[in-house]
Amino acid sequence: MPVIPANLSSTKSWRKAESFAGWGFMLPYLILFILFRFGPIIEGLFFSLTRWNLIGRPTFVRFQNYTSLLKDSFFLISLRNSLYFVVLVAPALIIIGLALAILVNNPSLKGRRINRTLIFAPYAVMSTVVGVIWNWIYDKNFGILNYYLGFLRIGPIAWLTEESIAMVAVAITTLWWTVGYNMILFLAGLQEIPTELYEAALVDGAGSWNTFKKITLPLLRPTTYIVITLTLINTFQVFDQIYVMTGGGPGTSTLTLIQYMYFQAFQNYNLGYGAAIAYATFIILLALTGILQIFMKREA
Amino acid sequence: MLSFRKIILYTLMLISVLFSILPLIWMIVSSIKPESQIPIYPPRWIPSVITWENFLSVISKHNFGRWMLNSIIVAGIATFITIFIDAMAGYALACLYFVGRNFLFNLIVFMLLVPIPVTVIPLFLLFSQLHLLDTHIALILPTTANITGVFIMRQFFLGIPGELEDAARIDGCSPFKIWSQIVLPLSGPSLSAVATLTFVSSWNNFLWPLIAINSDNSRTLPVGIAQYMGAMSGASGSAPNYGPPLASAVMATIPALIVFFALQKYFVQGISFTGIKG
Numbered sequence: 253m254p255v256i257p258a259n260l261s262s263t264k265s266w267r268k269a270e271s272f273a274g275w276g277f278m279l280p281y282l283i284l285f286i287l288f289r290f291g292p293i294i295e296g297l298f299f300s301l302t303r304w305n306l307i308g309r310p311t312f313v314r315f316q317n318y319t320s321l322l323k324d325s326f327f328l329i330s331l332r333n334s335l336y337f338v339v340l341v342a343p344a345l346i347i348i349g350l351a352l353a354i355l356v357n358n359p360s361l362k363g364r365r366i367n368r369t370l371i372f373a374p375y376a377v378m379s380t381v382v383g384v385i386w387n388w389i390y391d392k393n394f395g396i397l398n399y400y401l402g403f404l405r406i407g408p409i410a411w412l413t414e415e416s417i418a419m420v421a422v423a424i425t426t427l428w429w430t431v432g433y434n435m436i437l438f439l440a441g442l443q444e445i446p447t448e449l450y451e452a453a454l455v456d457g458a459g460s461w462n463t464f465k466k467i468t469l470p471l472l473r474p475t476t477y478i479v480i481t482l483t484l485i486n487t488f489q490v491f492d493q494i495y496v497m498t499g500g501g502p503g504t505s506t507l508t509l510i511q512y513m514y515f516q517a518f519q520n521y522n523l524g525y526g527a528a529i530a531y532a533t534f535i536i537l538l539a540l541t542g543i544l545q546i547f548m549k550r551e552a
Numbered sequence: 553m554l555s556f557r558k559i560i561l562y563t564l565m566l567i568s569v570l571f572s573i574l575p576l577i578w579m580i581v582s583s584i585k586p587e588s589q590i591p592i593y594p595p596r597w598i599p600s601v602i603t604w605e606n607f608l609s610v611i612s613k614h615n616f617g618r619w620m621l622n623s624i625i626v627a628g629i630a631t632f633i634t635i636f637i638d639a640m641a642g643y644a645l646a647c648l649y650f651v652g653r654n655f656l657f658n659l660i661v662f663m664l665l666v667p668i669p670v671t672v673i674p675l676f677l678l679f680s681q682l683h684l685l686d687t688h689i690a691l692i693l694p695t696t697a698n699i700t701g702v703f704i705m706r707q708f709f710l711g712i713p714g715e716l717e718d719a720a721r722i723d724g725c726s727p728f729k730i731w732s733q734i735v736l737p738l739s740g741p742s743l744s745a746v747a748t749l750t751f752v753s754s755w756n757n758f759l760w761p762l763i764a765i766n767s768d769n770s771r772t773l774p775v776g777i778a779q780y781m782g783a784m785s786g787a788s789g790s791a792p793n794y795g796p797p798l799a800s801a802v803m804a805t806i807p808a809l810i811v812f813f814a815l816q817k818y819f820v821q822g823i824s825f826t827g828i829k830g
Contacts, residue, residue, distance in 0.1 A: 267649070273727035274650025281641035281702065285660065288697035292674035293666050299673055355565055360558070367565055369816060371572045376812035377805055378756040380777040384801040385579045387781065388794060394591035396578060428575065433823065440824030489667040492758045492774075496781055510669045510759075517673050518763055530670040537667060 299527035306521040317528035327529065329504050330512040331536070333419065337508060338487045340423040345483050348427070349434025350476075354468070356435070357442045368439070372432035383496030386425045387412065415505040418498050422506060425493055430486070434479050441475025442468070477548055481541055488537050509533045576805070583607070583798040590794045606795035607803065615768055616800060619776035620807075626688050626772055627754035630695040634750045635743050637696065642705025643731050647717065657706070664699050669759060676763055690764045691772065695754045701746040704825045708742035709735065745822030748815045755808065773804050 300317055302310035321327045355361075356368045377385075389397050390411035398408040411421040445468065453463045469476075491510040494500065500507040500515070509529060517526025578597075582590055583606055585599045610616050644650070645657050671694070679690045712735060720730045758774045765771050780797035812819065 270648050270727065271650040274644045274648035274653065277640045277644035277648060277727070277731070278650075278656070281637040282656075284637065284693065284697045287678075288675065288694040289663060289671060289699075290659075292671035292678065293663065295674040295677075296670045299677075352568055355561065355568070358561065361561055361565065363565075367569050369813065370569045372816070372820075373809065373812065374572055374576070376752065376808050377576070378774045378777075378808065379758050380774045380781070381579075381801040381805050383781060384777065384797045385575050388582065388798065389575060389578065391591070394593060394595075396595045399593055399595055428571065432572070436820050436823045440820075485665065485667065489669055491669065495758070495762075496778055510667070513669060514759070514763075518676075523673055523677070527673045530667070530673065534666055534670050538665065541665065 296527050300531045302524040304524040330507045330509045334508045341426050342483050342487050350438050352435040353438035375432045379492030418506050437479050441472050445471045583802045587795045606799035610796050610800045619773045623772040626691045627751045630692045630754045631750045633696045638701035638705050641702045645706045646709035686766045744818040748818045749822040
């Protein structure tokens, strides 16, 4: 609440000073934001309407890049692969993230704090190191995963060099790497729920499944929405772990949208076409989050 | 007596923790074995011979120390700039009334939906026109244009009681003085949260440094380590070489994990802030 001033003229001058100060405080951030985030985002749209091979000037080609994309089988493959990756990993990230949060939030279990930290720890590892670790674990001839699966008479599996399995391998790695992040988000949401509600449920003799369904899930709704949205955004634009683990291969089996953008823009130097791939990714993502929003609202 | 239910819960917790840390332990264990002892079955969790040869080979043959220094410089400067400008912008968005404030805030938050890769082609052209490709400036500046930091600071400032500032206003304090002398000293924890998140995101940043940096001397760690991956799969036709990639991974990870364990309180706080108060 602003203070009620002694007279009107001082309100006006304070308001004016405040407006001035507001823009002043925003200025350093705004300059950087416009130059390096907002500006490039808008520029990207213009580049996507041009043909440009780094040398020479961009030529305006209207929507030609986009119509080419629809006929480009590599683009369609990369779109399918990106969606496949999301379907493989996003539900696991969300459901296991929630399950872990509930587990490490259970007050009757000992060692919750340290376990929380340990489960979250892989998130601090950089993508290329994640690649080194898992390339070694997945090694077909000497990897520990195949060794232990051997006891179950499975394998040896060529995790990263078999077309049908490479994306699954990347998905498992991604789950290991980032599920702790979702756990932390859910944990924050869980801790906002008043404990009295659980006590009341206990008094009423509600079982744990009912308590989960009737109290935890509904009250966790805003958090769940954020987690689903963030997970969707992050998994749909997957790049790092694929670049270091499979490079899009074998064949095109792990070629994702951003992978293909990188290839077109920075290896073939089709910058305009690359920009169109990036924007198509954004537009599809926007549509997906829009659908998600409608879906979540209807459920509510 | 443990109830059946508790045994199941403890088992689940144990499985989750093992799944999380065994890959890291396996990386460390493998890195201190001589090359001849690494690719063998059965895998040995306790090495029969311990050696530092992989680490020495990484340090002597590659620019590893340089990459790490570069990472520290880039992430350090980016973090320093970011916490200042985010604290200022967050304060304006939370506590100062100015024309266009809501529009500006919504615009900034909406940009969170735009995948970062959308920006890399325009950024590449921008920095190439400025002749700043292959410099650390090209790595630092885009990191400072972050969104979550502003969001976290705004959420924090919204929670500060207005009476405090009002009292200062009546005493004739300027907005800048209120910010720097009253508000900022209260913001330690949220500034630390923003600092931790920014540092980690810069430290781990991969796609943009991969594009912006050419020369080996200017590389940051993630891109530097990516070079070893070829050796690991034996891509160049030679026998696969596991030791040096694993040793470089360990050296890049241990400092990150130490910092992570020390600062994880703030890390968690930052993430939680983006989650619940949205």
